[in-house]
Amino acid sequence: MMEITVVGMGNMGRAFAKRAYSQGFEVLWWNRTRERVKDAPGRPIEKLAEARGLVAVFVSDDDALLAVVPDIGGDYVALCGTYSIQGVKRALEILTARGRRAFAMPVVGSPRNVENGDAIYIVGAHEEIYTKTRPILEKFGALFYIGDSIKAAALKLAFNTLLISTVAVLGEATTLAIKYGIKPDVFKELLSQTVFKEIAARYIDRMLGSAQPTFTLKNAAKDMRYASNAAGEAGAGNVAMSGVKALYEVLAALGYGEEDYVKAGIIEGK
Known part of the structure; x- marks a missing residue:
């Protein structure tokens, strides 16, 4: 065996x-x-x-x-x-x-x-x-x-950067809608008719819920730090990911590190 x-x-x-x-x-x-x-x-x-x-x-x-x-x-x-x-x-x-x-x-x-x-x-x-x-x-x-192991590591950082950044902005967008009296289900209904259909269906309820996280905000901050450093080392664009990195690092420093990483944009808007 x-x-x-x-x-x-x-x-x-x-x-x-x-x-x-x-x-x-x-x-x-x-x-x-x-x-x-x-x-x-x-x-x-x-x-x-x-x-x-x-x-x-x-x-x-x-x-x-x-x-x-x-x-x-x-x-x-x-x-x-x-x-x-x-x-x-x-x-x-x-x-x-x-x-x-x-x-x-x-x-x-x-x-x-x-x-x-x-x-x-x-x-x-x-x-x-x-x-x-x-x-x-x-x-x-x-x-x-x-x-190639270095390419494998870089590819994972690229994927996590896109995922973490996407859910952070989705959280901010959902908060924007809520602040103007739009229910999350209405926002989800709009997104269901667009390229964002699957993302909205998977993450908005999770952002607003209380399920036990499997990937925390502090882990996302760590991954964004690694990705931002990798981009800097390679001379790649780093403005947007640096902003997302800063968001997660600040929230972790404020005591939200054990929260589900998808909640970053929601927590920020409170």
């Missing part, structure tokens, strides 16, 4: 572990605060060096990533979180120097998508590694193969 090790058992890591278990893999997992992990399949490991098989890393940010890669075991190491370009470069340098076969494989989708097997994985592995790991990876979702 092939082994899967998950490093970082937050919402995404736990969902990946559940998916692996449902597909018949032997699941191992590691979390810095093991006592906080509830209802996880498989068995915990004490040390990162005990990782086996395909190791999926879902730790939260660059600092956490660079803290774990010097000790990770396993046959292949996939960096599945959203990290900065420089963070991915440094992590891969460390892993390669240790003889680990490693690549970026950020995920597009929610924990529900990951658990159900319909998330998208942007695979940055070189062709030889991809050929060997593809039969395993295909059990987890759709594979978007790009063959």
Whole structure:
């Protein structure tokens, strides 16, 4: 039985572990605060060096990533979180120097998508590694193969930038309508007849509701910071994303960091 090790058992890591278990893999997992992990399949490991098989890393940010890669075991190491370009470069340098076969494989989708097997994985592995790991990876979702880890990391940052910016502006637009006495359902009805139909249907009720978030405002602020830095390093346009970054950073500093990221434009208008 092939082994899967998950490093970082937050919402995404736990969902990946559940998916692996449902597909018949032997699941191992590691979390810095093991006592906080509830209802996880498989068995915990004490040390990162005990990782086996395909190791999926879902730790939260660059600092956490660079803290774990010097000790990770396993046959292949996939960096599945959203990290900065420089963070991915440094992590891969460390892993390669240790003889680990490693690549970026950020995920597009929610924990529900990951658990159900319909998330998208942007695979940055070189062709030889991809050929060997593809039969395993295909059990987890759709594979978007790009063959370069830095491009995979950049593509995830580009996607998250568009998504986070879109919902922030949608929140502001919804608040504008509400302030002028227009009910959210009326605004949704208008948008349902436009290119914004699916976005409005998916996010407006969520913005105004109270469901438990799976991706928080502070995480969105982190991703926008990484994206803005990447744009600056590459000499790309950075005006709009810098504004969105500032919005999320300010709201996080004001104590809204644990709120659902889609609420940024609504919270701002209060």
